[in-house]
Amino acid sequence: MGYYRRVSSHALRSLKCPSLLTRLSPAPAKFGSLSRRSGGGSGAFSSPSFGFGYAYGFCSHSRSNLKESAIDLIQYPPERIRNFSIIAHVDHGKSTLADRLLELTGTIKKGHGQPQYLDKLQVERERGITVKAQTATMFYNYNLDGLKADEGHETQAFLLNLVDTPGHVDFSYEVSRSLAACQGALLVVDAAQGVQAQTVANFYLAFESGLTIIPVINKIDQPTADPERVKAQLMSMFDLDPSDALLTSAKTGQGLEQVLPAVIRHIAPPPGKSNSPLRMLLLDSYYDEYKGVICHVAVVDGAVRKGDKISSAGTGQSYEVLDIGVMHPELTPTGVLLTGQVGYIVSGMRSTKEARIGDTLYHSRNTVEPLPGFKSVKHMVFSGVYPADGSDFEALNHAIERLTCNDASVSISKESSTALGLGFRCGFLGLLHMDVFHQRLEQEYGAHVISTVPTVPYIFEYSDGSKLEVQNPALLPSNPKSRVTACWEPTVIATIIIPSEYVGSVITLCSERRGQQLEYSFIDSQRVFMKYRLPLREIVVDFYNELKSLTSGYASFDYEDADYQQSDLVKLDILLNGQTVDAMATIVHNLKAQRVGRELVEKLRKFIDRISAMRKNVLAKCYGGDVTRKRKLLEKQKEGKKRMKRVGSVDIPQEAFHEILKVT
Numbered sequence: 001m002g003y004y005r006r007v008s009s010h011a012l013r014s015l016k017c018p019s020l021l022t023r024l025s026p027a028p029a030k031f032g033s034l035s036r037r038s039g040g041g042s043g044a045f046s047s048p049s050f051g052f053g054y055a056y057g058f059c060s061h062s063r064s065n066l067k068e069s070a071i072d073l074i075q076y077p078p079e080r081i082r083n084f085s086i087i088a089h090v091d092h093g094k095s096t097l098a099d100r101l102l103e104l105t106g107t108i109k110k111g112h113g114q115p116q117y118l119d120k121l122q123v124e125r126e127r128g129i130t131v132k133a134q135t136a137t138m139f140y141n142y143n144l145d146g147l148k149a150d151e152g153h154e155t156q157a158f159l160l161n162l163v164d165t166p167g168h169v170d171f172s173y174e175v176s177r178s179l180a181a182c183q184g185a186l187l188v189v190d191a192a193q194g195v196q197a198q199t200v201a202n203f204y205l206a207f208e209s210g211l212t213i214i215p216v217i218n219k220i221d222q223p224t225a226d227p228e229r230v231k232a233q234l235m236s237m238f239d240l241d242p243s244d245a246l247l248t249s250a251k252t253g254q255g256l257e258q259v260l261p262a263v264i265r266h267i268a269p270p271p272g273k274s275n276s277p278l279r280m281l282l283l284d285s286y287y288d289e290y291k292g293v294i295c296h297v298a299v300v301d302g303a304v305r306k307g308d309k310i311s312s313a314g315t316g317q318s319y320e321v322l323d324i325g326v327m328h329p330e331l332t333p334t335g336v337l338l339t340g341q342v343g344y345i346v347s348g349m350r351s352t353k354e355a356r357i358g359d360t361l362y363h364s365r366n367t368v369e370p371l372p373g374f375k376s377v378k379h380m381v382f383s384g385v386y387p388a389d390g391s392d393f394e395a396l397n398h399a400i401e402r403l404t405c406n407d408a409s410v411s412i413s414k415e416s417s418t419a420l421g422l423g424f425r426c427g428f429l430g431l432l433h434m435d436v437f438h439q440r441l442e443q444e445y446g447a448h449v450i451s452t453v454p455t456v457p458y459i460f461e462y463s464d465g466s467k468l469e470v471q472n473p474a475l476l477p478s479n480p481k482s483r484v485t486a487c488w489e490p491t492v493i494a495t496i497i498i499p500s501e502y503v504g505s506v507i508t509l510c511s512e513r514r515g516q517q518l519e520y521s522f523i524d525s526q527r528v529f530m531k532y533r534l535p536l537r538e539i540v541v542d543f544y545n546e547l548k549s550l551t552s553g554y555a556s557f558d559y560e561d562a563d564y565q566q567s568d569l570v571k572l573d574i575l576l577n578g579q580t581v582d583a584m585a586t587i588v589h590n591l592k593a594q595r596v597g598r599e600l601v602e603k604l605r606k607f608i609d610r611i612s613a614m615r616k617n618v619l620a621k622c623y624g625g626d627v628t629r630k631r632k633l634l635e636k637q638k639e640g641k642k643r644m645k646r647v648g649s650v651d652i653p654q655e656a657f658h659e660i661l662k663v664t
């Protein structure tokens with residue numbers, strides 16, 4: 001029997017996608033003698049080639065000691081491999097727990113001076129959130145009977161692949177892709193905050209993937225920690241046995257010695273066939289200036305070695321494996337990857353057109369049935385991205401190509417605008433995703449961009465019966481009402497968890513946003529769980545902020561895409577100095593059009609006024625001859641100008657485009 005057991009009727013009712021009910025499957029079967037249940041408890045462990053220990057932080061080898069031959073993957077057949085991810089609500093401590101596990105296994109040095117080690121992007125460090133899932137391979141010796149290694153008992157060497165995942169809803173595609181390479185997940189829950197909306201969402205992502213789920217109640221060091229209450233929630237919401245929950249503090253190290261033994265005992269080894277022809281799943285990729293595309297892969301069946309000729313099922317192209325290895329946690333060559341192992345390959349691919357996420361790679365000499373790959377991404381928000389300086393179009397094109405190699409969830413197509421020139425229409429999973437993409441373009445590729453008003457994808461039906469998905473409002477004829485016979489807007493199913501005293505105000509907010517309540521229940525005596533169908537348009541900008549402020553920050557919120565619903569929509573054009581600005585066109589509900597139009601023009605007037613005043617007066621208060629200061633001010637002004645677009649005689653600042661969505 002799996003660690004995750006029967007699902008209660010409550011959990012079934014709350015299933016994110018009803019159609020998945022038919023796919024409910026028991027947790028993967030345990031193998032051999034590992035089927036014994038355990039409440040955790042400490043086990044004996046040691047690092048395979050670096051000695052034994054019983055406390056964390058015992059192992060001191062560093063990556064720089066590792067040469068290609070230092071890691072011999074042959075000694076890790078599938079039954080000695082565990083692939084697991086860490087999933088949780090935002091800030092419940094996934095990355096910190098990952099740090100501790102990396103230290104515990106000697107993969108990184110204790111006190112390496114960089115908390116949240118696997119959050120490598122500048123944007124992740126600046127925002128304190130995980131954006132990309134990251135895999136790290138760890139080695140760990142463990143006695144399956146729980147006997148202590150330092151008392152001379154024999155241990156077995158295990159290879160553990162840990163995937164740290166993002167918590168925010170906009171990056172759930174990263175989570176679902178990561179889960180494809182895993183057989184189990186640590187579901188981390190903050191001991192004080194308890195189950196939150198993304199805990200629910202991530203639980204079901206893991207559950208739908210048939211993963212064994214180990215609950216970890218983290219942050220037990222906090223004065224307000226209440227692990228017993230959280231255990232009760234895990235039971236009532238997910239039917240997870242409270243006695244199975246591990247209690248940890250990733251901050252103090254308390255309870256951490258139970259985590260890896262529980263992973264080894266309760267999570268099944270990868271199910272692939274060692275004797276079958278190679279099938280390798282392309283999980284992720286990124287572009288390296290020197291090596292080209294580096295692909296993260298999971299070897300499902302067979303084995304792959306350096307020098308092998310491989311082909312892509314998606315493109316039919318063939319490559320030679322030039323470099324191969326594991327992330328330990330940096331790229332560490334091993335010369336081979338065997339069944340069940342997760343690592344990287346370099347094969348001379350140059351772009352995302354070649355490195356297709358979800359593709360199957362196989363030996364060119366064989367023919368294989370491709371793996372199922374991943375569900376296609378549903379883009380929630382579209383926006384135009386244009387070079388701030390029109391002559392930088394090619395440079396922006398190059399930057400976007402490189403960046404989408406590491407973020408396959410963005411859709412890109414070329415478009416042009418009268419106001420902004422040549423650019424791209426990009427589809428994102430949400431506004432945070434959009435923001436992060438812009439920030440990465442700027443930080444990682446030095447691209448200065450103007451982005452247009454984000455919009456959700458609407459559907460318009462015309463009198464001739466044709467239907468059009470509109471991702472760019474500018475493309476709608478200005479008086480579409482004459483020909484449009486029906487319009488639809490996308491909706492989401494939102495999960496909201498709040499303390500019970502805020503129920504009244506949250507219900508009011510949801511009805512103002514045209515929401516329809518689908519479910520209402522109590523998680524425990526203090527907290528309420530609600531499900532709403534809401535138009536995507538109504539939640540995409542400031543819904544979460546408003547929800548947070550109404551509930552003094554206690555609400556948590558998650559959503560998944562749902563069906564389209566019929567709606568009365570119109571196109572709203574903005575004229576500046578009598579000239580239509582196509583990049584500012586939006587689609588709004590007919591009833592709101594008058595109010596929105598007025599508010600918008602009022603707001604834009606302030607914005608555009610303010611900027612021109614600043615332009616004139618930039619040196620006005622700079623008395624005396626401080627040249628450096630003057631230069632700084634002028635450079636700042638130049639920087640600001642880069643982000644303005646001239647339409648007729650009017651300069652439009654970047655913020656103006658963002659303000660439009662806030663009003664509409």
Ligand SMILES: Nc1nc2c(ncn2[C@@H]2O[C@H](COP(=O)(O)OP(=O)(O)OP(=O)(O)O)[C@@H](O)[C@H]2O)c(=O)[nH]1
Pocket residue numbers: 088089090091092093094095096097116128129130131165166167168218219220221222248249250251252
């Ligand atoms: N007191 C206490 N704080 C912790 C513990 N674990 C993590 N934290 C803190 O909680 C905050 C969030 O931790 P992260 O590890 O970044 O959380 P996360 O779940 O990876 O966050 P996202 O990637 O943004 O979803 C940080 O300030 C950590 O230092 C713990 O056990 N106890």
